[in-house]
């Protein structure tokens with residue numbers, strides 16, 4: 001039962017891989033009064049955030065901002081570019097890739113799901129050679145789009161998007177490349193233009209450190225061209241009018257004004273720290289977290305060290321141990337939320353988020369909560385993950401902070 005009078009002392013540890021903790025600076029920025037979305041001040045805000053967000057996606061293309069969760073931006077990507085019955089190649093990395101495929105079916109597309117069989121596909125990144133081989137077979141170019149998830153939040157695996165681009169080019173295939181980086185953006189390096197992505201999809205409540213409620217599409221010129229002939233019905237999601245009005249900093253409808261204040265602040269924080277410093281911090285915390293998991297003697301869900309996620313770590317519980325029971329115990333005893341096992345991994349794993357507003361001490365507290373919880377759940381840990389992570393973090397030189405000009 002939901003206990004509405006439950007106010008534990010101290011801060012809740014929101015260690016799920018999104019929504020991630022929202023920094024006080026952002027919460028304060030969002031508390032400013034809502035302004036007239038057609039008034040003179042608003043246009044300046046709109047232009048500022050629309051320009052700043054391009055740096056995060058590493059693009060010169062327009063970025064479309066929707067007042068919607070990431071799921072809405074998934075629908076926008078498909079409905080703006082495709083027509084009923086279109087064949088799309090989608091790669092199964094985990095639960096989120098599976099949900100996107102279900103959406104494609106609901107939108108009357110014909111998704112073909114490829115990937116490694118069984119649980120193996122949920123432990124490794126996208127195998128670009130499989131995509132290349134499939135596209136080479138598609139001599140008459142019936143496949144209209146290739147859809148992949150950059151950071152699979154259900155498993156803790158980050159795929160190599162540049163390799164997918166190379167695979168499409170090697171097969172000399174005209175399919176659009178669509179990428180979900182809802183949980184990767186602003187935590188893992190992402191390069192919309194350089195990687196030749198046609199539609200990038202992202203959201204606010206993961207690496208951007210905002211509450212849920214805004215999401216993004218970044219269309220390439222090729223995707224914008226495709227949108228002119230695409231026949232799937234769309235109205236709210238249609239790029240054209242939004243991109244046109246965004247040129248002056250406004251939207252065709254009422255945008256999410258206070259979340260845009262938050263985005264303004266988040267951009268200031270992320271670009272102030274410097275994107276490379278942000279990525280290095282995530283990599284460092286993720287490495288410390290993995291050392292802890294190994295010291296406990298537990299298995300990391302991602303089976304390929306080359307594609308470990310900087311955003312989250314999936315921890316498999318020993319055979320016969322219900323991971324959700326461990327999560328529940330940790331929540332009740334230590335007021336900390338960990339991510340649940342999704343889809344095929346239900347009950348078999350928990351996920352530790354180390355993204356966004358995270359530093360050495362938030363990670364150490366998180367690992368301490370996990371270690372105590374594992375012991376309380378009767379799981380025999382091999383050694384102290386907390387000690388292993390501390391040794392790593394205390395021994396590691398933090399890269400000199402580059403102050404942004």
Ligand SMILES: *Cc1c(COP(=O)(O)O)cnc(C)c1O
Pocket residue numbers: 018069070071072096149151152153180181182183203212
């Ligand atoms: C969170 C997430 C989604 C879903 O986004 P919502 O904001 O919950 O609609 C989709 N894909 C990935 C990879 C995610 O991490």
